[in-house]
Amino acid sequence: MQHALRLSHLHFTYRSWKEEVCDSLFVDLNLDLQEGGKTLLLAPFNKGKTTLAKILCGVCPKYFPGTLQGTIELFERDLSTMEPWDLLGVCSYVSQNPQEQFIATSVEEELAFPLESLGLEREEMARRITRALEHWGLEDLRTSSQQELSGGERKRVLLAVQEVIQARLWILDEAFDDLDQRWRNQLKETIQASDKTILVLASRYLEEFTGLFDQVVLLDQKAIQNPSLDEILPRFSHLCGDDLPNPLEGQVLEMSKKQKLSCMDLEAERKRLSTLQGRSFSLHVPDFHMESGELVTLVGPNGSGKSSFSRLLCGLDDPIGGVIKLDGQPLAGKELSKKVGYLFQNPDLQIFLPTVEEELSWSLKRRKDLKSEEMRARVAECADLFGLTLSDTPSTMSYPQRKALQAAVYFLLERPFYILDELDSSLTYYSALAIIARLRKRGAGLLLITHDRQFAARVAQRSYAIEDGRMASL
Structure with missing residues (x-):
C-alpha cells in the first residue's frame, strides 16, 4: 500500500x-x-x-x-x-x-x-x-x-x-x-x-x-x-491535567452578596438578511433564572438560538417581548452589559490590542479609583493566573491561548454573571474547568453553552435546552 x-x-x-x-x-x-x-x-x-x-x-x-x-x-x-x-x-x-x-x-x-x-x-x-x-x-x-x-x-x-x-x-x-x-x-x-x-x-x-x-x-x-x-x-x-481533581468540586466561593438574574416570557426574532430561503428565526423563553455561584448549562442543536439568547441576556440585543431582571429590577442595554459578561464563541471578536498587557489593562484604565501601581499589579497577577505572558502579541498566540486571554479580560471586569459560549472548544477539559473556577471564585454565576456531553457532566448543576425555538429546563 x-x-x-x-x-x-x-x-x-x-x-x-x-x-x-x-x-x-x-x-x-x-x-x-x-x-x-x-x-x-x-x-x-x-x-x-x-x-x-x-x-x-x-x-x-x-x-x-x-x-x-x-x-x-x-x-x-x-x-x-x-x-x-x-x-x-x-x-x-x-x-x-x-x-x-x-x-x-x-x-x-x-x-x-x-x-x-x-x-x-x-x-x-x-x-x-x-x-x-x-x-x-x-x-x-x-x-x-x-x-x-x-x-x-x-x-x-x-x-x-x-x-x-x-x-x-x-x-x-x-x-x-x-x-x-x-x-x-x-x-x-x-x-x-x-x-x-x-x-x-x-x-x-x-x-x-x-x-x-x-x-x-x-x-x-x-x-x-x-x-x-x-x-x-x-x-x-x-x-x-485531566487526571487532576475537578477544580469546581468543593470550591469555596468568595461571595460578597447573592444576586439573581432572571427573565420571563422573553421573545426574540432574527432574520438572516443574506438568507433567501428559510423562515425568520424566533425564540421563546418562558422562564430562566440563575443565581450567584451557580453553574448552569445551555444545550441545543447548531443554530437553535443559544447565542441569540446570550446576546439578549447581556444586553447586546433587545427582545421584542418579555423582561430581564436583576434582583427583581428590570435591566436592558448598557446597564445589563455591566452585569453580564459574554465571552463570544470566537475570542478574536473581543481581542483588539497589540499586547496581552494592553488588552488586560484596557478596562482598568477607565476606572478612576485605581492608581497606576495597583493597576499594573492586578494585570500582572491576572496574567500569571491565566498562564499568559504580558509582552506577547495576541495575533501570534495560539487559538486556545487567545481564549484564555479573553477569559482573563472578563475576570478583571468582575461581572456578577458570565456567559461562556463554547469555552471548551479546542481546550483540554482541565484547562476549561480551571478557567471556569477562576471566573466563579468571587461568586459569579455562569451560564455555559456546550455540545460536549462529557464536559457538561463535569460542570452542570442545572441545565436548560432550546428546541424548536423554545427554551425549557431539563
Whole structure:
C-alpha cells in the first residue's frame, strides 16, 4: 500500500519577531500514514498540532516564518517541491477556528471557490456543491453570509468545502468541536465511510473517537509517540491535567452578596438578511433564572438560538417581548452589559490590542479609583493566573491561548454573571474547568453553552435546552 504521508526527522522552530531564540517545537518527529488510513493525533493545546497541520498544508514556514528541517512526503512527492496551490487536490485542511478560513461572501461561493481553482466544469461543480450542501444540512443557507452563521454552521461549511474538493488527504483540526450531537455523528459516519486518508487532531479524547481510527498517536516531548491505546489514553490524560481533581468540586466561593438574574416570557426574532430561503428565526423563553455561584448549562442543536439568547441576556440585543431582571429590577442595554459578561464563541471578536498587557489593562484604565501601581499589579497577577505572558502579541498566540486571554479580560471586569459560549472548544477539559473556577471564585454565576456531553457532566448543576425555538429546563 502507498504511503499517503511520511514525516522523517522533522525539526521546526518558529522565528521570533522580537529576535529572541525560540524553543524547538518538534525534534526528530516521525509519522507514517498509509493511504486510506484513519489516524487520530492527540496532543494538549500549545504543543504544536496546529503548526504541524499548517506545515503539511505548505503554509508554514512559508507564511509563518520559522526553520524547518527534515523530509515531508505526500503520496511519495517531496513537499518542498510543491507550492501551496499545488496541494489543493492533494491535501485539505479544516481549522479549529472556522472563521479564519472563510474568504467568500456566501456559503455557495465558499464551496465554489476551490472548485474554480481546480478548473472543474460548471456541471460537475454544481453537482458536488448540491450534494455537499445536502450532506451537511446547508441547503437553506446556500446564500448566507458567514457573519450570519452559528459556530457549528461555519464548521459544517468547512467540512462541506473539504467534501467538494475531494483531496486525497484530509486534515481535521478539532473538527468535532462546535458541532452538536447530530453533526458529530454525521462526521463520524463520514470518516468511517470515506476512502480518503484522514488525520484528526484533537486536544480531548471524545466518546465519538472510540473504534473510529486505525491508529492513535500522541504528540509528546516534541515528537510522535506510538504506544498502544491502553498506554496512550492515561498518558494523554495526565499530560492534559485531566487526571487532576475537578477544580469546581468543593470550591469555596468568595461571595460578597447573592444576586439573581432572571427573565420571563422573553421573545426574540432574527432574520438572516443574506438568507433567501428559510423562515425568520424566533425564540421563546418562558422562564430562566440563575443565581450567584451557580453553574448552569445551555444545550441545543447548531443554530437553535443559544447565542441569540446570550446576546439578549447581556444586553447586546433587545427582545421584542418579555423582561430581564436583576434582583427583581428590570435591566436592558448598557446597564445589563455591566452585569453580564459574554465571552463570544470566537475570542478574536473581543481581542483588539497589540499586547496581552494592553488588552488586560484596557478596562482598568477607565476606572478612576485605581492608581497606576495597583493597576499594573492586578494585570500582572491576572496574567500569571491565566498562564499568559504580558509582552506577547495576541495575533501570534495560539487559538486556545487567545481564549484564555479573553477569559482573563472578563475576570478583571468582575461581572456578577458570565456567559461562556463554547469555552471548551479546542481546550483540554482541565484547562476549561480551571478557567471556569477562576471566573466563579468571587461568586459569579455562569451560564455555559456546550455540545460536549462529557464536559457538561463535569460542570452542570442545572441545565436548560432550546428546541424548536423554545427554551425549557431539563
